[in-house]
């Protein structure tokens with residue numbers, strides 16, 4: 001699978017040539033100033049929750065690309081009111097077979113509201129299973145014991161976890177999370193974008209390394225191919 005990083009928690013993963021974008025927050029992110037969202041044309045957009053740092057560009061990218069937006073029921077209703085009608089509502093515990101693979105919504109321990117105060121439903125993470133591999137995008141979340149369920153029932157090739165602390169789990173808890181999900185290849189997200197979540201990247205990589213795990217911190221705009 002080809003993975004492109006657009007900063008903060010925003011990644012695009014190409015699965016069998018189908019492009020799936022996660023949590024677009026690009027144009028307000030000064031660290032991603034070299035990325036032009038007009039060039040981002042996904043087939044699907046998956047939204048973990050309604051906070052601005054996860055959905056800032058969703059309306060524009062959905063309109064430019066015609067992508068189908070997969071999100072909580074409450075965010076689907078909100079998007080429909082913004083004129084984005086190509087949506088697929090889901091909720092925690094549910095799964096659906098899309099053309100790129102199976103999406104399972106899992107719980108994230110976080111909050112979810114839209115910028116205008118609209119309730120955003122439950123925050124979610126996603127497990128994506130396809131014939132190219134299986135990965136977990138946790139969204140914003142604390143460490144939870146429920147993550148053990150993922151490790152028991154899935155064989156993950158890699159996982160995308162927040163490591164910035166303050167609003168989500170930090171490095172130490174992300175290492176425990178990767179134990180729980182039985183996955184040793186982690187792409188870090190939700191760090192460095194604003195003052196509260198600036199981290200020492202070398203220290204984070206070393207801590208994962210000392211636990212026998214690999215932490216990948218991508219440069220914004222960088223592409224990598226991942227599959228065990």
Ligand code: NI
Nearest residue numbers: 049051110140
């Ligand atoms: Ni959030």
Ligand code: MN
Nearest residue numbers: 051053140167
């Ligand atoms: Mn966030």
